[in-house]
Amino acid sequence: MTAATAAAIDKAMVGQPAPDFEMASTKNIEKLNEPVRLSDYRGKWLVMVFYPLDFTFVCPTELTTFSDRYQDFVDIGADIIGISTDSVYSHRAWLNTPRDKGGVADLKYPLAADATKSVAADYGVLIESRGIALRGLFVIDPEGILRYKVVHDLNVGRSAEETLRVIQALQTGGLCQAEWKPGQKTLN
Numbered sequence: 265m266t267a268a269t270a271a272a273i274d275k276a277m278v279g280q281p282a283p284d285f286e287m288a289s290t291k292n293i294e295k296l297n298e299p300v301r302l303s304d305y306r307g308k309w310l311v312m313v314f315y316p317l318d319f320t321f322v323c324p325t326e327l328t329t330f331s332d333r334y335q336d337f338v339d340i341g342a343d344i345i346g347i348s349t350d351s352v353y354s355h356r357a358w359l360n361t362p363r364d365k366g367g368v369a370d371l372k373y374p375l376a377a378d379a380t381k382s383v384a385a386d387y388g389v390l391i392e393s394r395g396i397a398l399r400g401l402f403v404i405d406p407e408g409i410l411r412y413k414v415v416h417d418l419n420v421g422r423s424a425e426e427t428l429r430v431i432q433a434l435q436t437g438g439l440c441q442a443e444w445k446p447g448q449k450t451l452n
Contacts, residue, residue, distance in 0.1 A: 274388025276402060282410040283386035287376040288352040289345070290359055296352045300345055300376045307406050309342035309431055314389050314400040316418055318350045318358040318375075319366060326399070326421045327368050327375075333424040334372040341406070342431055344373040349384060349396055352377040389415055403431055 275283045284302050291298035302310075313330060315323045327346050330337075337344055348355075355375040361367025368375075376383075378397070384390035389400035401422050403412035411434050416422060433440040438450030 276387040276410055276413060278410050278413060280410060281408050282402070282404045283383070285383045285386070287347070287378055287383060289374040289376045290352060290355050291374045293356055293359060296356060300374060302404070302408065305343055305404070306408060309337075309340070309406060309435075310402075310404040311337065311342055311344045311427055311431075312347060312387070312400075312402040312404070313344060313422070314347045314384060314387065314397040314402075316396040316399070317348060318354045319361075321366075322399075322419065322421045323348075324358075324363070324366060324368050327371060328363060329421075330424045330427075331368070331370070331372045333428065336424075336428055337431075340428065340431055340435065346371070346373065346375040347378055347383065347397070348375070349378050349381050349390075351379055387413075401427060403427070403434070405434070 282302060286299050286301045288296065289298060289300040291300065315326060330344055355377060358367050359369060359371055362369050378384050381390055381395060384397040387400055387402060389398040391398060398418065399416035399422060401414050402410060405411045412430050432446045433444055436450050440450055
């Protein structure tokens with residue numbers, strides 16, 4: 265994929281309430297009748313992982329990496345949603361495709377379908393000319409405040425390890441120097 269830019273006005277501002285959402289999801293993969301809402305995650309940390317498209321090359325490496333580390337996120341009070349502008353039916357097909365065939369079978373968190381593209385637009389990651397999202401990662405705290413965001417170009421995947429580190433740093437409530445690792449002291 266080539267370089268692309270988001271054209272939407274970014275409503276997702278760090279330190280402010282996260283833009284609300286409701287999207288169809290794979291929470292119930294058989295019936296596809298359980299949406300995900302921001303309010304569903306109140307009281308826990310939420311990692312929103314926007315990605316361009318199902319059945320692509322970089323996307324499954326990211327989503328399965330976050331899935332493989334899912335218990336580490338749960339252990340620190342966090343949950344994850346994968347989000348693209350694909351339909352919930354495409355998501356289900358991808359989830360039913362084995363990993364060695366380019367799928368994301370056995371993913372431990374739901375995929376949400378931003379079919380209207382409004383959530384990607386609200387979070388400032390929509391590439392309007394292509395109808396897909398940049399690789400945006402957003403961390404929302406238990407009170408619904410956006411605490412961290414990073415947006416990558418289409419060809420660069422994100423790190424579950426770094427996301428875990430950032431959440432743990434935020435959870436200290438202190439000043440965490442560059443390269444801070446869990447267990448280290450914060451700055452005075």
